Amino acid sequence: MADVATAVVAGEMTVEMVQASQIGMKAMAAAIAVGSTGIASGIAETAIGSAAVGATAENKDVFGLVLLLTVIPETIVIFGLVVALLLLF
Amino acid sequence: MFTPEPMSKVIIVAQKDRMAGIIEEVYRKHIFHIESFVEEEEDVTEGCKIGMPLPSANQASKDLLKLRSMINAFSIPKEGTEVEAKEAPARLRQLIEGELPALEKEVEGLLSEKTRLETRKKELEQKAENLKPFADVPFDLTLLRGFETMAVFSGFYRKLVVLNVPHEAYYSPKKGEQFLILVVPKEFRQDAERALLDAEFRPVPIPEAKGLPGEEIESSKKAVAEIAVQEEEIGKKLEDLKKKHTGFLLACNELLTSEVERAEAPLRFATTDQAFIAEGWIPRSKVPEFKEAVESASEGKAFVADLPVDPEHDKVPVEYDNLDFAKPSQMLMDLYSRPKYTEIDPTFMISIVFPIFFGIILGDVAYGAMLLALCLILGRMLKGDEPKMLLTTLRNASISSIVFGLLYSEFLGFALPWPPILFSRHLNIGAHAVGHGPAIPELMMMAIWIGIAHITLGRALGMINHARQDHGSHRTKAVMANLGWILLMWGILAMIWSAFPLPLMPDFSKLPVVVLGVNAATLAGAIMVLLGIIFIVRDAPLELVELPSIISHTLSYARMVAVGLSSVAIAMVINFIAIGMLIEPQLENLTVLGVVFIVGGVFVFLVGHVLNMVLGLLGGALHSIRLNYVEFFTKFYKGGGIKYNPFGMKKRFTED
Structure with a gap:
């Protein structure tokens, strides 16, 4: 921040530029929040998902249960999404 | 509507020589769910043995085996074959004895000739290859x-x-x-x-x-070509036979299958030397009619009675009892698990909530209309109960999508001539985009409110289920635990409302301070949270680790906004690329190359929107059903009921 302040004072950056870069930073943060949580959910769901498909192939009745187990890690990306939306709006 | 069809346990006792006639009548009625007799059980039927199949079973099974191998050879699909005219069983039986063996011989001859030719062809081909x-x-x-x-x-x-x-x-x-x-x-x-x-x-x-x-x-090649001609001839002959006899074969299959089923029914009965006992379940409303039918079929020589039902220990089969409107959603229930006999049946709630959620996610007039058209067209083409149920569910969902599209003012990502009545989901995409942009906070809060209502309903149903199913002190504790979860959620909400002012939510932050710098709402919320936790712990202390789920489950409903917005964004991007970047600039100054660009733009527009519609259908359906399964059902629903599977058959090819 000190650098930005000196840069503004020195006339190298205008206030508009600083505001624009702040918006960009926010967007970047939101992207990281959604992106990284999405990857995390994906990694967590791969193992559960493949096991779930196997179990369903053996016994169709477990479909409801394995669906529950498969979507448990989705919570992570939901939190990421909420964080991103809070950052942006 | 909210509970399965009431069932009665019915017992039939008669002499063995009446068995065939009674089985015939029970099979025809198609309402008796047989409970198979197990020998070890020590109850009234002690000393009884499992019955022997009727004498006709042997021959019928043999005939059926041959018939099925023929049906396989012709590769006749079991489902979806049109019924021309129903056959009379007596005539059919004559044909089975007379015509079927001849047909079988013919088919067998053709098939063995086909195999011989195939082997010869392979030999020749191998020779040529060498x-x-x-x-x-x-x-x-x-x-x-x-x-x-x-x-x-x-x-x-x-x-x-x-x-x-x-x-x-x-x-x-x-x-x-x-x-x-x-x-x-x-x-x-x-x-x-x-x-x-x-x-x-x-x-x-x-x-x-x-x-x-x-x-x-x-010369080898020539011989192979000759064989191919012969093979084609045999294939044609088989195809002709198939065309001519499909209806007959399927009718025979149905007749023989029903004969075998009837002949083998005694395997599920308890028998003594002279008598037999059949136990089973019938919808309560149909008991008198059934009694009368069985008694008249046995000339009054059968004893039919309904026994007292113990819903906790008896394996009562479950048949849905829903309004016609909700019936297609039973498919969604069976996909998860059929309700237990003592449980609340949430089919009706799903049949209302699923389309609404779908509409909130894919609220677009054009997509909804296209899906609706697709459902109606496929509904004409597809046969069978399950696809029909699925299509009806989707039809309701697409109607809801059109309604929400009108409310959101969306048509293929464009705005309709009026401002959004609900909240705006229009994003600012493209160079000339102007406007307010999406009302994200309001949309989020709307989704959260829906979540709060849905979860509270789930917990309330949980209280009812526990009150219906449990006994003694556990019953009180379990009911209180569900109340505890409701208190906990609303307590947390009250505390949040008194800390931050949020759109579309009550604002308690301005309330006067009562004690220690906290206001009345915070205090009430804290008490509710405390009470809730106490109630939950009293029932099951381990549930404590589940406490954070109350937040994740409520926030999970935000997916409705997120998935919906992504589909709007894709639609708008397609429009921008197709119209804004490809078509419009060319129209201003039309050249030959420009026409190519315009055609490209139209292509992008069509393919893009079809793709987005498919994505929206998948996303919308999956996420709305998931919200029901995961966030709603886990609060009250166990499932695992036995399917009501009455003894008998829906006749498609043969007369009764």
């Missing part, structure tokens, strides 16, 4: 076999063969094909082998054939 390297050899292949003093090599080589012993060689005249036949006296065999090894020689066995190889190949 001869292929020798195709251009201008002498009889018998000349290469049977030497006592000579060694013959044939095969492909990579490098030039250098041989310093007496030999005769034939090189393939074709360019690029390095094929060689080499004859050397036996004493030089080793030298030749070494030389060939250096040339990276790959030997090919000399085929057992007479005459010129080229001619042999030709």
